[in-house]
Amino acid sequence: MHKNFMFFLLLFVNFITAQENVTGTITDEHNLPVIGASVTWKDTTIGVTTDENGTFSLPYSKENHLLVISYVGYETQTLEIHEPKAVKINIKPSKTLGEVVVQTKRNSLQKSYVKTANVVTMSSKELLKAACCNLSESFETNPSIDVNFSDAISGSKQIKMLGLTSPYILIAEENIPSVRGASQAYGLSFTPGTWVESIQVTKGAGSVVNGYESISGQINTELIKPANDIPFFLNAYGSTDSRYELNTHFNKKISDKWSSSLFLHGNARVAKNDMNNDGFLDNPLGKQINVLNRWQYSDAEKGWVSFINLRYMRDEKQTGQVDFDPDRDKFTNNYWGSEINTDKVDLSTKIGYVFPDMPYQSIGFQNSFNYHKQESYFGFNQYNIQQNSFYSNLIFNSIISNTLNKFSTGLNFTSDDYNEYVFVGSGMDVSRRDNSIGAFFEYTYDNTDNFSLVAGARYDIHNRLGAFFTPRLHLRYNPWEKAVFRASAGRGKRSANIFAENQQLFATSRAFNILNTGGKIYGLDPEIAWNYGVSFMQGFSLFGRTAEVSVDFYRTDFENQAVVDLYASPQQVLFYNLDGKSYANSLQLEFNYEFFKHLNLRTAYKYYDIQTDYLSGAKERPLQAKHRVFANLAFETHIKEKGQQWKFDFTYNWMGAQRLPNTADNALLRDRLPDYSPSFSVMNAQITRTFSSTFEVYVGGENIGNYKQKKAILGAENPFGPSFDSSIIYAPVFGQMYYAGLRFKIK
Amino acid sequence: MKKIIVVLLVSLVGFVAQAQEKKNKNAKHDIAVKGNCEMCKKRIEKAAYGVPGVKSAIWTADSQSLHVIMNEEKATPLQLQESIAKAGHDAGEVKASADAYGKLHSCCQYER
Numbered sequence: 001m002h003k004n005f006m007f008f009l010l011l012f013v014n015f016i017t018a019q020e021n022v023t024g025t026i027t028d029e030h031n032l033p034v035i036g037a038s039v040t041w042k043d044t045t046i047g048v049t050t051d052e053n054g055t056f057s058l059p060y061s062k063e064n065h066l067l068v069i070s071y072v073g074y075e076t077q078t079l080e081i082h083e084p085k086a087v088k089i090n091i092k093p094s095k096t097l098g099e100v101v102v103q104t105k106r107n108s109l110q111k112s113y114v115k116t117a118n119v120v121t122m123s124s125k126e127l128l129k130a131a132c133c134n135l136s137e138s139f140e141t142n143p144s145i146d147v148n149f150s151d152a153i154s155g156s157k158q159i160k161m162l163g164l165t166s167p168y169i170l171i172a173e174e175n176i177p178s179v180r181g182a183s184q185a186y187g188l189s190f191t192p193g194t195w196v197e198s199i200q201v202t203k204g205a206g207s208v209v210n211g212y213e214s215i216s217g218q219i220n221t222e223l224i225k226p227a228n229d230i231p232f233f234l235n236a237y238g239s240t241d242s243r244y245e246l247n248t249h250f251n252k253k254i255s256d257k258w259s260s261s262l263f264l265h266g267n268a269r270v271a272k273n274d275m276n277n278d279g280f281l282d283n284p285l286g287k288q289i290n291v292l293n294r295w296q297y298s299d300a301e302k303g304w305v306s307f308i309n310l311r312y313m314r315d316e317k318q319t320g321q322v323d324f325d326p327d328r329d330k331f332t333n334n335y336w337g338s339e340i341n342t343d344k345v346d347l348s349t350k351i352g353y354v355f356p357d358m359p360y361q362s363i364g365f366q367n368s369f370n371y372h373k374q375e376s377y378f379g380f381n382q383y384n385i386q387q388n389s390f391y392s393n394l395i396f397n398s399i400i401s402n403t404l405n406k407f408s409t410g411l412n413f414t415s416d417d418y419n420e421y422v423f424v425g426s427g428m429d430v431s432r433r434d435n436s437i438g439a440f441f442e443y444t445y446d447n448t449d450n451f452s453l454v455a456g457a458r459y460d461i462h463n464r465l466g467a468f469f470t471p472r473l474h475l476r477y478n479p480w481e482k483a484v485f486r487a488s489a490g491r492g493k494r495s496a497n498i499f500a501e502n503q504q505l506f507a508t509s510r511a512f513n514i515l516n517t518g519g520k521i522y523g524l525d526p527e528i529a530w531n532y533g534v535s536f537m538q539g540f541s542l543f544g545r546t547a548e549v550s551v552d553f554y555r556t557d558f559e560n561q562a563v564v565d566l567y568a569s570p571q572q573v574l575f576y577n578l579d580g581k582s583y584a585n586s587l588q589l590e591f592n593y594e595f596f597k598h599l600n601l602r603t604a605y606k607y608y609d610i611q612t613d614y615l616s617g618a619k620e621r622p623l624q625a626k627h628r629v630f631a632n633l634a635f636e637t638h639i640k641e642k643g644q645q646w647k648f649d650f651t652y653n654w655m656g657a658q659r660l661p662n663t664a665d666n667a668l669l670r671d672r673l674p675d676y677s678p679s680f681s682v683m684n685a686q687i688t689r690t691f692s693s694t695f696e697v698y699v700g701g702e703n704i705g706n707y708k709q710k711k712a713i714l715g716a717e718n719p720f721g722p723s724f725d726s727s728i729i730y731a732p733v734f735g736q737m738y739y740a741g742l743r744f745k746i747k
Numbered sequence: 748m749k750k751i752i753v754v755l756l757v758s759l760v761g762f763v764a765q766a767q768e769k770k771n772k773n774a775k776h777d778i779a780v781k782g783n784c785e786m787c788k789k790r791i792e793k794a795a796y797g798v799p800g801v802k803s804a805i806w807t808a809d810s811q812s813l814h815v816i817m818n819e820e821k822a823t824p825l826q827l828q829e830s831i832a833k834a835g836h837d838a839g840e841v842k843a844s845a846d847a848y849g850k851l852h853s854c855c856q857y858e859r
Contacts (some may be wrong), residue, residue, distance in 0.1 A: 042809075066809075066811065077783070078808065078809065078811070079858050080779070080781060080811050080858075087858065089858070092854075357773045357775070357816075358773050358802075358816065359803070359816070360802065360803050360816075399802060399803075401802070402796050402801055402802045402803065402804075403802060403803045403804075404796055447793075448789060448792050448793065448796075449789050449793070
């Protein structure tokens with residue numbers, strides 16, 4: 001309609017005028033002629049540059065009506081021209097050159113000034129900074145998330161947000177909760193990093209759309225979409241701790257609507273490492289096969305999009321004493337050893353429909369079925385869990401009168417069938433089945449300028465948690481330019497899967513004692529917490545370069561918690577309902593600065609005050625540093641015409657003293673640890689050389705300073721004795737580690 | 748009998764014709780609106796949302812046009828253009844008054 005109208009208009013104009021050219025003069029802010037400015041018709045190659053008088057003449061044609069004027073250091077202007085005429089154009093200098101650079105380059109870690117929630121988006125480029133290898137290791141360069149050191153038994157890194165461990169974070173894959181229940185301990189290591197397109201990290205109370213479980217935040221991972229994937233990708237990795245990884249991706253566009261990707265991942269650690277000579281492996285031997293086949297259907301015209309994912313994973317780990325041989329020594333006291341074997345099958349589907357004449361209205365329907373089976377033993381202790389889950393979420397998005405007022409509403413259903421067996425001293429079958437059905441409504445107001453609000457609530461009926469409301473609120477206000485103030489509040493409720501979440505405790509000689517019997521989850525009551533947060537971010541210019549400073553404060557207040565008490569005795573772990581107070585305060589100060597083009601600094605200071613009323617009194621949560629300092633320096637060279645580039649990345653982490661569990665009652669002096677760990681720092685670095693847009697290699701080092709925890713395993717001399725404990729890990733166990741890898745693409 | 752069928756048919760056709768005349772609740776329009784920058788974008792979209800029945804309004808500097816979805820039962824595209832022009836931006840056939848144009852921030856004073 002608009003085009004036809006324009007065409008007629010142009011036609012008409014053409015009839016009444018004899019002039020054939022658009023002519024004009026371009027002047028700068030001092031009204032002086034600009035020489036050599038480029039004047040072109042938009043999306044064409046028809047263009048000229050201005051002469052010494054700042055004038056130009058360009059043939060007029062009716063197909064084009066947008067004239068683009070650009071000049072280095074000045075804002076590009078676009079003019080609408082409907083007739084051959086003479087124009088006078090005044091161009092303005094760009095505010096600063098630095099700003100232009102930032103606008104053209106996409107930062108790999110993006111904080112938004114306009115999103116309502118405190119969300120950081122990590123692109124796949126950011127993930128490349130931590131070269132290895134799966135989701136649990138992807139957060140090393142992100143100050144909002146603390147990555148703990150892997151313990152010697154599982155070899156997997158745990159993450160924390162606002163000082164709370166991963167069970168309090170809702171971890172989702174394409175908005176379907178993925179790391180939960182049985183997969184809580186190792187789930188993050190079951191997604192290879194190369195599969196990931198981007199990660200969204202939301203601090204504080206999340207959206208109600210994905211469920212009621214999130215307390216300290218949400219992490220959502222988007223995998224590479226088949227429709228945007230490249231035909232072939234290969235990544236190979238090897239490291240001095242003898243870990244090898246291989247990733248291959250294949251992609252095929254089957255028709256203009258169907259496309260499919262096949263991701264194959266394999267990793268293995270083949271050699272035994274014992275750098276600290278305690279007779280125990282520093283990281284487990286292991287292998288993993290992980291296969292994902294993904295289909296995408298999209299029909300943009302009719303508004304349909306659909307995904308089908310099918311995935312299989314098998315992961316095997318073996319660890320313990322160096323001389324442990326599972327075939328010979330399993331369940332004997334010859335040598336202490338452990339094996340953890342996991343099988344996982346996932347099937348998920350997603351269907352989305354956008355109403356063609358109402359692009360703001362859509363329906364989404366997600367379904368996912370997961371089978372997770374872990375069989376494991378730790379010395380004489382055993383832990384087997386099988387979880388069959390079904391998750392279904394139906395979402396309807398639309399507007400109330402206009403797009404300033406949006407809403408999402410829907411229903412979801414979750415069913416988890418746990419088959420769980422625990423053997424610590426004696427065997428215990430703790431199988432259970434959880435079902436829940438819920439409805440949610442979330443309203444978003446955005447004035448398209450400086451204020452937005454997301455208010456959501458959901459009501460769920462759960463066979464163990466009961467019937468309950470979950471309210472969540474997020475606000476955003478931009479008081480002035482480049483500043484954003486945010487606030488959030490919300491409630492979360494969950495069942496603590498105390499065995500799955502605290503699996504590292506099986507590799508100790510501790511007895512497991514649950515002190516309550518009245519509750520519906522292993523005798524315990526559901527965990528309930530409120531989270532409140534405020535944040536402020538200000539962007540500014542410092543010595544002509546972009547800088548950004550932000551501060552945020554969050555508080556999590558537990559109404560009830562499944563307290564894990566390691567203070568009572570070194571020979572016991574107690575689980576009980578919170579009686580009193582438990583809270584987590586977290587303060588983060590962040591300063592980011594671009595020293596010069598392509599050299600970026602990211603720094604953060606974090607303060608945590610996390611306390612729980614234990615039976616023995618109020619104490620800090622163990623293995624949590626009160627003070628942390630983070631710095632990341634990234635430099636990259638200009639990309640040359642064939643794509644050649646160098647990238648350098650350096651990360652520094654300083655960790656203050658951490659409270660340690662009670663070991664004072666151990667009989668032998670050598671098995672006693674001080675109340676607090678020493679403070680220390682860890683440095684990582686990486687260099688990437690891109691040879692072309694299809695081939696690059698990288699080398700790097702982790703823990704370059706070679707800091708090692710002095711005593712990684714208590715009672716290593718007598719692993720079947722009363723003071724054996726491999727779970728008290730506050731620093732790297734393995735010393736410095738170097739790695740190299742390559743990436744190859746066919747586009 | 749035949750007459751009855753004819754009458755029924757005619758009334759049915761009439762009904763259908765009437766249904767077609769019913770105004771579109773999700774009418775899409777691309778209206779040429781002049782502007783330069785982010786500030787203009789906010790002003791133009793705000794003006795559009797101020798018109799009853801406007802459900803979605805997106806303006807881009809590149810296309811120099813406003814993409815709207817509106818309920819034509821509540822307002823006409825001409826009313827929409829008038830309201831944008833009142834904010835200072837030439838919209839479709841409606842030109843902004845010199846007064847309204849003069850009030851715009853200097854970065855928004857598009858070429859006219």
